[in-house]
Amino acid sequence: MLFYLLGYLFMNVGAFTVVQLLEGKNETRLGLDSYAGLAKKHPALSMAMALFMFALAGFPLTAGFTGKFYIFSSAVNEGFIWLIIIAVLNSLISVYYYLRVIVNMYMKQDESDDDFVPVSNSAGLGLLICVYAVIHIGIFPSSFIKMAENAVSSLFK
Numbered sequence: 001m002l003f004y005l006l007g008y009l010f011m012n013v014g015a016f017t018v019v020q021l022l023e024g025k026n027e028t029r030l031g032l033d034s035y036a037g038l039a040k041k042h043p044a045l046s047m048a049m050a051l052f053m054f055a056l057a058g059f060p061l062t063a064g065f066t067g068k069f070y071i072f073s074s075a076v077n078e079g080f081i082w083l084i085i086i087a088v089l090n091s092l093i094s095v096y097y098y099l100r101v102i103v104n105m106y107m108k109q110d111e112s113d114d115d116f117v118p119v120s121n122s123a124g125l126g127l128l129i130c131v132y133a134v135i136h137i138g139i140f141p142s143s144f145i146k147m148a149e150n151a152v153s154s155l156f157k
Contacts, residue, residue, distance in 0.1 A: 001071065002148035002151055002152065003066075003067055003070055003141070003144055003145050003148040004067030004068070004070065004071050006063075006067075006137065006144060006148070007055070007062075007063025007064060007066065007067040007133075007134065007137045007138070007144075008063075008064075008067065010063060010129075010130045010133035010134050010137070011052050011055045011056050011062075011063060011064055011130075011134055012052075012056075013126070013130055014048060014051075014052045014126075014127055014130030014131065014134065015049065015052040015053070015056065017123060017126055017127055017130070018045055018048060018049040018052070018127070021045065021119055021123060022034060022035070022038070022045070032100060032101065032104055033104065033108075035049075035101055035104040035105045035108075036104050036105075036108040036109060036110045036111070037105075037108060037109050037110025038104075038105040038110070039105050039106045040110070041110065042119075044119075045119065045127075046105040046106065048127050048130075048131050049101065049102075049105065050102050050105065050106075051131055051134060051135070052130070052134065053098040053099070053101050053102050054098070054102075055134045055138070056094070056098050057091070057094060057095045057098040057099070058091055058095075060138075061135070061138050061139055062134055062135065062138040063133065063134045063135075063137035063138045063141075064134075064138070065138060066137060066138050066141045067137075068087075068091065070141075070145070071087075072084055072087065072088070075087070
């Protein structure tokens with residue numbers, strides 16, 4: 001669970017950073033339609049948001065997939081099959097909502113003339129760290145799993 005929480009931290013911080021950057025000064029762009037055409041205006045932001053959405057949905061090679069895999073594996077090993085069925089169904093439902101954001105960014109046209117706020121250096125660095133962490137945790141999870149195991153085992157000494 002600690003391993004999943006670490007990945008979830010970077011997925012959510014990254015996604016909400018993109019949301020914050022796009023919402024505007026008066027928080028006028030908070031709807032799903034606000035993401036229409038983002039890929040043309042800000043390709044890097046839309047790629048980062050797509051990665052975070054894929055990771056939250058649990059797509060392979062992301063921290064979300066690896067985290068869900070280990071949590072589901074642990075639940076199966078403990079005999080909680082009914083819980084896994086519910087969790088998998090909820091994950092499948094969530095894919096619809098996460099993919100809607102991606103569809104709006106890449107497949108819908110932006111009909112407004114709004115310009116998005118430029119990304120500051122600190123926000124860009126934060127997003128870069130989140131992107132790196134989501135991919136690194138997803139592809140090379142062993143060191144993070146070891147860290148989580150050490151943290152839990154230290155509680156029981």
